[in-house]
Amino acid sequence: MAEQEKSEIQKLKDTLFYEQKNGAKTYTAAQTKQADAYCEAYKSFLDEAKMEREAVTYAVRTAQTKGFVAFEKGKQYQPGDKVYTVNRGKAAIFAVFGTKPMAEGVRMTAAHIDSPRLDLKQSPLYEDNDIALFKTHYYGGIKKYQWTTIPLALHGVLVKKDGTVLHVRIGEDAGDPLFCVTDLLPHLAKEQMKKPMTAFDAEKLNVIIGSRPFKDDKESDLVKLNILHLLNEKYGVTEADFLSAELAMVPAFKAADIGFDRSMIGSYGHDDRVCAYTSFTALLDTDLPAYTSVCVLADKEEIGSEGSTGLQSAFLAYFIADLAKPYGLDGRDVLTASKCLSADVNAAFDPTYPEVMEKKNASFINHGVVLSKFTGHGGKYDTNDASAEFTAEVIRLLDNNDIIWHMAELGKVDEGGGGTVAKYIGDLNVDVIDVGVPVLSMHAPFELVSKIDVYETYKAFVAFFKADAQA
Missing domain, CATH: 3.40.630.10 (Zn peptidases)
Incomplete structure (x- = not known):
């Protein structure tokens, strides 16, 4: 009798209750x-x-x-x-x-x-202490700290003075260089780690793009010059072409199966x-x-x-x-x-x-x-x-x-x-x-x-x- 009653109750529940599958x-x-x-x-x-x-x-x-x-x-x-x-x-x-x-x-x-991504600023390229970097302006809602110390790829378009549109995609193919935003080592980050996550300075989302100078002499900004020289050789662009460009740093990760059961996709x-x-x-x-x-x-x-x-x-x-x-x-x-x-x-x-x-x-x-x-x-x-x-x-x-x-x-x-x-x-x-x-x-x-x-x-x-x- 009890089993029959339970069965009827269960039937009623099945009829009336909403249950996610x-x-x-x-x-x-x-x-x-x-x-x-x-x-x-x-x-x-x-x-x-x-x-x-x-x-x-x-x-x-x-x-x-x-x-x-x-x-x-x-x-x-x-x-x-x-x-x-x-x-x-x-x-x-x-x-x-x-x-x-x-x-x-x-x-x-x-x-x-x-x-969400890291867009390059319109005048992004600079050199500081023999390291060349890109300045960025983040796009969309991000946790800024998540974008440090991960491999980044450069995507977007450059428009040359003659109107030629160049599609840029560096960091996706085997053998391509990658780029990165640095972060402090924990040994020296005592003050940084006291700050709330929201206090992370957006102006510190600077992407390292090189460190070798064009040649060894007494001129300044030789690492920046070397980067521009490489870009000019490959794409025929100058620094002025960045002013109108739409370029962004995006994660260089490939889409991958996640979990031992491969039930999810990470990307x-x-x-x-x-x-x-x-x-x-x-x-x-x-x-x-x-x-x-x-x-x-x-x-x-x-x-x-x-x-x-x-x-x-x-x-x-x-x-x-x-x-x-x-x-x-x-x-x-x-x-x-x-x-x-x-x-x-x-x-x-x-x-x-x-x-x-x-x-x-x-x-x-x-x-x-x-x-x-x-x-x-x-x-x-x-x-x-x-x-x-x-x-x-x-x-x-x-x-x-x-x-x-x-x-x-x-x-x-x-x-x-x-x-x-x-x-x-x-x-x-x-x-x-x-x-x-x-x-x-x-x-x-x-x-x-x-x-x-x-x-x-x-x-x-x-x-x-x-x-x-x-x-």
Whole structure:
């Protein structure tokens, strides 16, 4: 009798309680193999695309192999047509035309392809006590001390006086030199170690780039001269060319499997290239959607989505207006009928630092794609807060496609917070919710994600793009 009663209680619990699923406990061997295979290609993308320009180049090249062509304003496209447009080399939009009328809106994902890094100052090169260094200005939210004593690579572009654009990538290939920010030895760091982490001086994030002089004589700045001589021989540039350059130091780490079980990926730039890659490849695998499907890869999210290539600019709204015009529609009407998944990461629960998380509302490694109804900070400031109706619609979509998912917010209330591009999509009168991958050590030079979570996120974007399509 007791066993029967317990069974009935358990049935009731199963019906009424919400319980997160751990994908690592439920995945079959075949599913694990699929996730691992998908993530091998993702790791290659991470190694190739450490800057937004590189991510755009990768995406355009890959899309072209799948039949995407440059978008033409004023042209009416047919269902299944695939187009792309690039904004200043640092942001891009890809679209597959659907069978439903444009008046019914589009289905969008929006991810960002920039990550925290050390940008070079406009006049970066100097010499001090026979050592040549670059001055840097950090980009995005970082813990400054994490960027000392790690191998760094130089990425970006230089524009010569004749207008020639040089793509710089030093420190990634075998045999390339690497670069480094130094730190004090603990034996002499008594005073430094008394300071809080926030007191780390940004002006000390100087990168060592050489120590050999051009030649042995009494002239000054000979190490600096030698560096410039080497750069001039290789690239034909002078010091003045740095003034207009976009150059940055990024971690030289390669993406790698983490753990004896190889269940995770360690890399620079999971935030947010993990969501950029999963949403982009989901669109590539969408041939004839019901709704016109759009994947946005944006720049500048880490500094507030500012500027012409960030999502506070009008480039997305202009693109939708250009899609709508050939059909006699206003872009604002198409946007109003549209829906979007803001493809961005959330902070995974870290058992070493449990005090900043509220477990019932945290995201977890291996628990699949994470939905964040809102981000922001404090009393939900600086955030989009998705409606109950749209949140429920996305949950139904995930459940109907057997996708492992869970819901989370970004840490305890008043503990801190952060933002995504969702609020800028919401400003366009579009239904939007954050959907992405849980990340450990977010914004560190080396972040961790679960392969299962990456794959489930890809599946979620596929389901979103293919919703209501004919089988």
